[in-house]
Amino acid sequence: MMKTVADIMTSMPIVATVPGSRNDAINLMVRNKLTGVPVVRESDGQLMGIVSRRDVFNNMNEEQLSMLMKKNPITISPDKSISEAAKIFYDLRIHRLPVVDKGRLVGIVTPTDLLREIRTMKTKKTAIDAVRAACVTCYQEDPLSYVVSAMKICGVTAMPVLNERGVLVGLITDRDLFNDQTMDVADMKKMGLDDTCSSLAGYRNVLPLFCVATKDDISDVGEVSKYMVRSPTTVFKKTTLNEVAKIMYHNDFGQLPVHGDKDELIGMIYDVDVLAALLGESE
Numbered sequence: 001m002m003k004t005v006a007d008i009m010t011s012m013p014i015v016a017t018v019p020g021s022r023n024d025a026i027n028l029m030v031r032n033k034l035t036g037v038p039v040v041r042e043s044d045g046q047l048m049g050i051v052s053r054r055d056v057f058n059n060m061n062e063e064q065l066s067m068l069m070k071k072n073p074i075t076i077s078p079d080k081s082i083s084e085a086a087k088i089f090y091d092l093r094i095h096r097l098p099v100v101d102k103g104r105l106v107g108i109v110t111p112t113d114l115l116r117e118i119r120t121m122k123t124k125k126t127a128i129d130a131v132r133a134a135c136v137t138c139y140q141e142d143p144l145s146y147v148v149s150a151m152k153i154c155g156v157t158a159m160p161v162l163n164e165r166g167v168l169v170g171l172i173t174d175r176d177l178f179n180d181q182t183m184d185v186a187d188m189k190k191m192g193l194d195d196t197c198s199s200l201a202g203y204r205n206v207l208p209l210f211c212v213a214t215k216d217d218i219s220d221v222g223e224v225s226k227y228m229v230r231s232p233t234t235v236f237k238k239t240t241l242n243e244v245a246k247i248m249y250h251n252d253f254g255q256l257p258v259h260g261d262k263d264e265l266i267g268m269i270y271d272v273d274v275l276a277a278l279l280g281e282s283e
Contacts, residue, residue, distance in 0.1 A: 005085050006078035008117065009099045009107035016051060017042040020065040025051050038098045038105055039069045047098055047105045049073060075100040078107065082117060085109050086278035093272050111271040112252075114278065118245035123277045127244055127258045128237035130276045131267040137162050140169055140225040147172060147224055158255045160265055161228045168257055168265045170228030234259050237266060241277040244269060 014032050016025045016039045028037055036052035049069035062068055075098045076085055085097060089111055099107035136154045138147050140161050147159060151174060161170035234257045235244050247256065248271055260266045 002081045002083060003117065004078065005076055005080050005082060005099055005109055006107070008082060008113045009078065009109045010113070011107045013038060013105070013108040015040045015105065016065060016069075018048055018066045018069075022056055022060075022063045022065060022068060025056060025065055025068070026053075029053055036096050038073075038096070038108060039065060040105055045104055047073070047075070047100055047103075050096055050098060052096070073098055076109065077101060082114060083278045086114055086275040089114070089272045090275045090279060093270075095272070111275060112249065114275055115245040115249040115271060118242055118274060118277045119249055121242045121245075121277060123241050125241045125277055126237065127235050127239045127241070127256075127269050128266070130241060130244075130273040131258055131269050132273055133268060133270060135160065135265070135267045137265070138172070138224055139164075140223065140228070142224045144222060144224060144227060158268065160232075160257050160268065161224055162265070166264075168232070168234070168259070170225070170230050171232035171257060172224055172228040173255075176227045176229060232257060235269065237261075241274050245274050245277070248274065 014028065014034065014037055016028055016037050018039055018041055020039075020042075025037065025039075029035065036050060036055075038047060039049040039051055040046060041048050048066070049071045050073040051065065051069040055068050055070065059068055073096075074088060074092065074094065076088065078099050078101055088094070088097060095110060097109045098105055099109060133156070134154070136150060136156050136159055138150065138159045138161055140163055151157065151159065158171060158173040160168055161172055163169045233247060233251065233253070235247065237258055237260050244256065247253065253271075255268055255270045257265055258267045258269050
């Protein structure tokens with residue numbers, strides 16, 4: 001019997017409240033190593049929306065959380081099957097699904113919760129069966145300013161990095177865009193953070209996007225090769241989705257480059273793509 005959403009969800013999730021501010025949400029995400037949270041009404045716990053770090057940094061001039069959050073988010077009830085949750089993630093390419101029972105938030109589900117289930121499954125579906133998104137690459141000597149713009153225009157959070165022979169030599173994600181040396185106390189204060197947050201892993205989730213949103217000139221920070229993850233983990237095109245799920249789950253990866261018979265890069269597979277393992281063959 002297939003599990004339900006109630007079996008895998010995180011109960012009593014961390015939430016932001018309205019009324020609230022942009023900096024309240026940033027602090028919550030940094031201190032809890034999150035990239036997004038549900039937003040509830042303070043008076044009665046009613047789900048009002050959901051906010052991600054990108055919502056915040058795409059509109060840095062707005063300070064009210066109620067104006068930044070996505071209102072009327074897609075939700076799911078706790079009695080639905082995990083395959084129904086997987087279809088929502090797969091079709092909409094979202095990463096947070098609030099679980100609502102009788103109008104009240106009772107939990108949250110993410111693709112990671114489903115990867116945990118898929119890794120123990122038996123499936124014939126492979127990485128190449130699930131690759132859907134366009135693969136946008138960059139060159140190792142490209143200036144970081146180009147990559148920042150390319151990621152924003154293409155709507156991707158990761159880019160494989162190639163050398164002059166077109167060989168994969170690295171991977172750069174939106175968490176890698178700036179290193180720890182770019183930390184600025186003044187920037188932290190603008191985000192409502194104190195200097196104790198610089199040692200938190202969650203700080204690296206928001207620093208790059210803050211810099212992109214607020215800096216007029218980032219052209220002098222160097223080439224992609226300075227910031228990329230070298231020799232990234234990859235998967236073969238015929239790797240089964242349960243094996244892909246294992247790699248993603250155990251390493252906290254949201255994406256993996258996919259290589260072909262000759263080790264050539266043929267695409268990128270994302271966590272939401274792997275959820276195809278829980279869907280019918282026609283999906």
